[in-house]
Amino acid sequence: MKNTVIKFGFYALISGFVFFGLPFFLGMGVDFDYGELIGYTSMVLSLLFVYFGIKHYRDKVNNGKVSLAKALGIGMLIAFFSAIGVAVFDYIYTSQINPDFATEYLEYSVKKLSATLSAEELKVKTAELTQQMTDYGSPIFMAFMMFASVMILGFIISLISGLILQRK
Numbered sequence: 001m002k003n004t005v006i007k008f009g010f011y012a013l014i015s016g017f018v019f020f021g022l023p024f025f026l027g028m029g030v031d032f033d034y035g036e037l038i039g040y041t042s043m044v045l046s047l048l049f050v051y052f053g054i055k056h057y058r059d060k061v062n063n064g065k066v067s068l069a070k071a072l073g074i075g076m077l078i079a080f081f082s083a084i085g086v087a088v089f090d091y092i093y094t095s096q097i098n099p100d101f102a103t104e105y106l107e108y109s110v111k112k113l114s115a116t117l118s119a120e121e122l123k124v125k126t127a128e129l130t131q132q133m134t135d136y137g138s139p140i141f142m143a144f145m146m147f148a149s150v151m152i153l154g155f156i157i158s159l160i161s162g163l164i165l166q167r168k
Helices: 002-025 032-061 068-097 101-114 119-136 139-165
Strands: none
Touching (some): 002 068, 119 139
16 A cells, blocks of 8 residues: 555655646746636646556555545545645745735735725725735645645545445
């Protein structure tokens, strides 16, 4: 199990880092409207190694058998590697490449809300968003949130993969 987790976990880590950073690596400025879609897509793509890791363990290591619990364990360990790759790139992006990300995202959010809210509602919502960015806009916290997001998606994908691949 250890070799399978390390092998497929490493693939997930590298793919999480690369896919999450692909728009930057290609020199594309990502609009905030598409940034979330690209982010979640890159997370799911890197988490595909969860399925392949469980399948490899079942077919090549454990004589065609894997329980749901074992599959879930393997999947979560592989997801952990993917989460590290995404979180590391997110930290590098928000602390080194674009340290003004929180401010830019706040401005974008306020501009978007101004189209739908009255002046008084906008003032209240802007104050709330500004406070949230002050409290939670640090690169470390944003990287942790990306890590947590990948782990949640990793649990879901591990569970689905385990249900599909389990054999006793």
